[in-house]
Amino acid sequence: MDTNDFKSHANKDILQHLGEELSEAIENDPAALQEALAENGLDQDKLAKEGLQFIRGLQEKQKRPAPLMKPLHWPIKVKRFVNFPAFPRYAYALAAMIVIAIATWPLINRLNPKEYSAARGKQLEVLLPDGSKVKLNSDTRLALRPDFNKKSREVTLTGEVFFEVQKGDLPFVIITEGAVIRVVGTRFNVKSRQARIEVAVSEGVVEVASTLAHKDSVIILTKGQATIFRIGESPALPQQAHSEYPGWISGKLAFYQDSLKSVVAELERRFDVAIHLRGDGLEEITITGQFDDSALDDILSALCQLTNKNYRKENGGYAIY
Amino acid sequence: MIDPEILQKLNSQDWESIIPRLVHYALFRVKVARWRGRQNAILDLEAKDFALKAIALVYTGKRKWNPDQVPDILVYLKGVVHSLVNHHVQSAGARKRQNPILRSTDDDDPLDPLEGAPAQEDGPLEELERKELEDHLIKWAGTEELLKLVLKCLFEGKKRADIAIELNLPLPIVDNCLRRIRRALNKFLDDDNN
Numbered sequence: 001m002d003t004n005d006f007k008s009h010a011n012k013d014i015l016q017h018l019g020e021e022l023s024e025a026i027e028n029d030p031a032a033l034q035e036a037l038a039e040n041g042l043d044q045d046k047l048a049k050e051g052l053q054f055i056r057g058l059q060e061k062q063k064r065p066a067p068l069m070k071p072l073h074w075p076i077k078v079k080r081f082v083n084f085p086a087f088p089r090y091a092y093a094l095a096a097m098i099v100i101a102i103a104t105w106p107l108i109n110r111l112n113p114k115e116y117s118a119a120r121g122k123q124l125e126v127l128l129p130d131g132s133k134v135k136l137n138s139d140t141r142l143a144l145r146p147d148f149n150k151k152s153r154e155v156t157l158t159g160e161v162f163f164e165v166q167k168g169d170l171p172f173v174i175i176t177e178g179a180v181i182r183v184v185g186t187r188f189n190v191k192s193r194q195a196r197i198e199v200a201v202s203e204g205v206v207e208v209a210s211t212l213a214h215k216d217s218v219i220i221l222t223k224g225q226a227t228i229f230r231i232g233e234s235p236a237l238p239q240q241a242h243s244e245y246p247g248w249i250s251g252k253l254a255f256y257q258d259s260l261k262s263v264v265a266e267l268e269r270r271f272d273v274a275i276h277l278r279g280d281g282l283e284e285i286t287i288t289g290q291f292d293d294s295a296l297d298d299i300l301s302a303l304c305q306l307t308n309k310n311y312r313k314e315n316g317g318y319a320i321y
Numbered sequence: 322m323i324d325p326e327i328l329q330k331l332n333s334q335d336w337e338s339i340i341p342r343l344v345h346y347a348l349f350r351v352k353v354a355r356w357r358g359r360q361n362a363i364l365d366l367e368a369k370d371f372a373l374k375a376i377a378l379v380y381t382g383k384r385k386w387n388p389d390q391v392p393d394i395l396v397y398l399k400g401v402v403h404s405l406v407n408h409h410v411q412s413a414g415a416r417k418r419q420n421p422i423l424r425s426t427d428d429d430d431p432l433d434p435l436e437g438a439p440a441q442e443d444g445p446l447e448e449l450e451r452k453e454l455e456d457h458l459i460k461w462a463g464t465e466e467l468l469k470l471v472l473k474c475l476f477e478g479k480k481r482a483d484i485a486i487e488l489n490l491p492l493p494i495v496d497n498c499l500r501r502i503r504r505a506l507n508k509f510l511d512d513d514n515n
Contacts, residue, residue, distance in 0.1 A: 017475065019346070021481050022499050022500075022506065024481060025481055026500060036348075040348055042341075042369075047369065048336075048338075050369075051376075054377075055380070058380040183493070205493060207494070218501075220497070
């Protein structure tokens with residue numbers, strides 16, 4: 001398709017057409033709709049609330065058909081089999097509601113969790129209500145919006161998660177500090193730690209937007225591509241991801257031009273142990289390599305060979321010097 | 322008087338989700354009307370007013386929604402909003418031309434959206450406006466080929482799903498382009514209106 005000849009196809013009702021198509025693209029995306037309304041000084045929740053109130057007024061105005069028979073009126077007399085103490089009725093109702101709420105709360109909470117977390121040294125696999133599978137790496141928290149899978153599929157991430165998103169009408173949106181990632185159905189990894197964001201796609205297409213940089217700093221990643229950027233910067237142009245990336249989901253620890261400081265932070269999270277760097281310039285050494293994540297001593301030994309350093313056990317943890 | 326069956330269907334709609342989307346649509350219609358140089362005609366009504374008025378017209382049965390013909394109430398309401406904005410602009414224009422003592426005050430009876438708004442034949446002024454808009458968007462797209470391709474499809478009158486098929490792209494990518502175009506278009510309309 002030649003992009004230089006489109007003026008010749010100019011449509012007569014272009015503004016109406018643009019209005020409909022552009023609105024539809026926004027309206028199908030809850031986050032984009034909220035943003036678009038906010039740009040015009042409108043609060044989506046407040047708008048919905050005001051509108052609902054308006055509609056309730058309209059509903060009340062509708063004439064009700066005349067009742068065919070006289071309605072029953074409370075109180076209907078019921079014979080008492082047990083003589084309860086003479087508390088007001090609402091006191092019994094209130095007490096019953098409190099008992100039911102206390103009894104069912106743990107069950108409701110378990111059936112409908114809103115937040116998942118993997119502690120240091122642990123990993124966690126979860127099936128989300130929409131059928132998407134997520135695997136949380138160590139020291140990670142994933143929170144679901146209360147209306148997840150009803151009006152949106154929006155999650156907030158701190159840490160690192162591998163997503164297998166189930167296809168659906170609602171876009172799957174991941175919000176992390178400094179970035180928003182939107183997808184429809186795909187497999188990909190998002191890592192957001194220490195003001196650095198990594199997104200790598202194993203399957204499908206993902207849109208990555210930096211929320212703290214310029215508005216239009218959006219890139220599209222397809223299968224096998226990855227981007228790395230710091231919070232506040234625009235996402236770097238897509239690069240070819242290493243075939244083993246992300247290693248952690250298959251029991252590996254993979255690093256690509258990572259500083260020794262971030263490698264050590266990753267090991268601390270993975271093995272829930274303290275590792276100190278003793279020596280000038282150690283933190284800045286860059287590491288590229290892949291390790292089996294089963295034995296920390298083997299990894300430390302390999303790291304020391306790569307960096308020409310040594311390690312020792314120290315106060316229940318380790319030190320590299 | 323509204324048909325009880327239609328009333329029941331209206332009551333079962335997810336209004337919490339519909340209202341913000343309808344207001345968003347009305348915002349664009351108002352911006353376009355203002356951009357077309359009829360600011361004075363609609364300064365007294367905002368997008369939210371048009372959206373709520375459209376809902377009220379359907380709820381009171383003045384606008385008859387036929388779910389068999391238009392199953393999606395939002396689509397129908399958008400038509401009502403479009404009709405209301407056009408009617409409001411035209412009424413204001415007519416009021417200006419008429420003797421204020423003799424003018425009609427009834428502006429609650431716009432055309433039924435299903436019958437369509439009156440065909441607005443483009444005069445030389447509208448041609449110039451549209452050309453200005455097109456030139457601006459072409460210039461804005463610059464060297465971004467993907468945006469230019471999506472714009473071309475839009476100018477050809479294609480819908481978003483058809484654009485995705487035409488360009489062999491996933492819908493989220495097309496939507497991303499449309500969102501960017503929407504921002505550019507809104508900015509253009511706002512800048513001009515201000």
